Amino acid sequence: MPSVLISGANRGLGFEFARQYAADGWTVHATARNPGAANELAALGGDVHIHQLDVTQQASIDALAAGLKGWSIDVLIANSGIIKAFDTPIDVASHRDFMEVMATNTLGPLALASALLPNIMLGERKLATALSSLMSSITRNDWGTQHVYRASKTALNAVWTSLAREWRPRGIACVLIRPGYVRTGMTGGKGDLDPPESIMGLRQVIAGLSLKDAGRLIGYDGKDLPW
Amino acid sequence: MRCILITDADTGLGAGLVRQYAADGWRVIAACSGRGANMRRPNIEVVAYDATAEDSAPRLAAQIGDRPLDVIIDCAAVTAGNDGHVADIIRHDWMATMTVAAFAPAKLALALRDNLQRGASPKLVAISSFAASIGACTAGHSYSFRAAKAALNSIWRSFSIEWRPLGIGCLLLAPDTGADTDRSPAEIAAALKRTINGADVDSSGAFLDARGTHILW
Numbered sequence: 001m002p003s004v005l006i007s008g009a010n011r012g013l014g015f016e017f018a019r020q021y022a023a024d025g026w027t028v029h030a031t032a033r034n035p036g037a038a039n040e041l042a043a044l045g046g047d048v049h050i051h052q053l054d055v056t057q058q059a060s061i062d063a064l065a066a067g068l069k070g071w072s073i074d075v076l077i078a079n080s081g082i083i084k085a086f087d088t089p090i091d092v093a094s095h096r097d098f099m100e101v102m103a104t105n106t107l108g109p110l111a112l113a114s115a116l117l118p119n120i121m122l123g124e125r126k127l128a129t130a131l132s133s134l135m136s137s138i139t140r141n142d143w144g145t146q147h148v149y150r151a152s153k154t155a156l157n158a159v160w161t162s163l164a165r166e167w168r169p170r171g172i173a174c175v176l177i178r179p180g181y182v183r184t185g186m187t188g189g190k191g192d193l194d195p196p197e198s199i200m201g202l203r204q205v206i207a208g209l210s211l212k213d214a215g216r217l218i219g220y221d222g223k224d225l226p227w
Numbered sequence: 228m229r230c231i232l233i234t235d236a237d238t239g240l241g242a243g244l245v246r247q248y249a250a251d252g253w254r255v256i257a258a259c260s261g262r263g264a265n266m267r268r269p270n271i272e273v274v275a276y277d278a279t280a281e282d283s284a285p286r287l288a289a290q291i292g293d294r295p296l297d298v299i300i301d302c303a304a305v306t307a308g309n310d311g312h313v314a315d316i317i318r319h320d321w322m323a324t325m326t327v328a329a330f331a332p333a334k335l336a337l338a339l340r341d342n343l344q345r346g347a348s349p350k351l352v353a354i355s356s357f358a359a360s361i362g363a364c365t366a367g368h369s370y371s372f373r374a375a376k377a378a379l380n381s382i383w384r385s386f387s388i389e390w391r392p393l394g395i396g397c398l399l400l401a402p403d404t405g406a407d408t409d410r411s412p413a414e415i416a417a418a419l420k421r422t423i424n425g426a427d428v429d430s431s432g433a434f435l436d437a438r439g440t441h442i443l444w
Contacts, residue, residue: 058318090333090382095281098330099322106374107321114313136381138444144385151329151378158361158377159370163313166367227361227444 002125003027005073007053007112008080010038012184013131016195017077020203022046029073031064031080055080055108056100065115072122075206078109078130083149083186090147098148105152110159113174120172127209128167130160132176132217132225139226157217157227164215175209176217177202178225193220229297229347234258234276234287234335235304236266240354240402243416244300245271251420256296258287278303278327284334288342295345298423300352301332303379307358307369321371328375333382343395350396352423353383355434357404362443380434380444387432396431398423405436 004021008014009030018030022044031053032038041050051067054060055078082104084097109130113120120126134140136153157176164174182198183191201220217225231248235241236257245266249255255271257263263273274290277283305328310316332353343349358368359376380399387397400422402415410418415437422439434442 091337095330102325107318110313110316138381138384141384142388144389147333147382147385150385151381154381155374155378158359158373161361162370162373165365166313
């Protein structure tokens, strides 16, 4: 069966990815900052492996990569992300807040993908996906607010498209995926859809991806989002 | 006398802009990390600015006081790193680039918003880069530089929306494209000045090259 690695899989969308892939019989590598508290993950049946990972710490990423040496990963889902108080504008964000969001949402996925390159190369699908957002789209921004989160996701789009270009010769498709406005802890329970529906849509998108899709930003509904 | 603040005024582009506006008779506040050599003119005031410091914005704002500013050009000067490949990214350098090119300009704009509001048809300009264009830039480049300038674009776009009711126009300029490659810094500065002068609050939120042509986000 294929294998997937999902970062930030202990709750929200990451957990739903893990739940659905595990139920489908995939080998699931699920990461959490604190695996000891990931009770829901531990309760999942199937071929689920839980790993410690804090994407803001290079040592943690390196340790994960060392532990996974020789394992293939067909699909990487760089899902971990923080919003650091949804409505916090840059007016009140400290340098520390700003950097924590950037380290988690932008550099985190990139550093994780880089460290897991050998595993992705061992996989058959060779897909590296990262979770973007409607908020990443400058074109669609007509109401401002939430500057730091927006900037982190726009910058993620910028670096992931670069990664797509860099890794295309290796046969790896790097694709940005957008879950939609999903009712999770991150949104304070607000949203247009529930996690199972969003993740069902994204899994369908992922199932259809190939190298020709490298560098796209595709929504759970199969539609591209403008930059 | 119209007043402009130019940051990183001791870099090539910044210095070129200082000379252009000073020659046009503006009062120029040149924010420099160095000593602002060769800027001794009656209408140029050199102030200290170090965008790498976390408290750079309030420190510069304190030097400006409550004076009206008609234009701010934040050069957000940062050199592209050697991280042209993902494996070459150095975490510390990546963070430093993000601080200088995105965090510091955002905080400075906020610290000087009231000064701009007291200016005449005020404009908040940030120097971005073609590398920040996700849609158009398909060449290789530094990961950290592209990320930081893309973050800058995102924030400026939000400011353009939120500050429109205040009458403040926000522009993103990419001087590294749209011009002939053999243009001198002085010629590029002159082209940027024309674009800035030609902009009004209706063009707020635009991302323009050196000729004033729109660039894809």
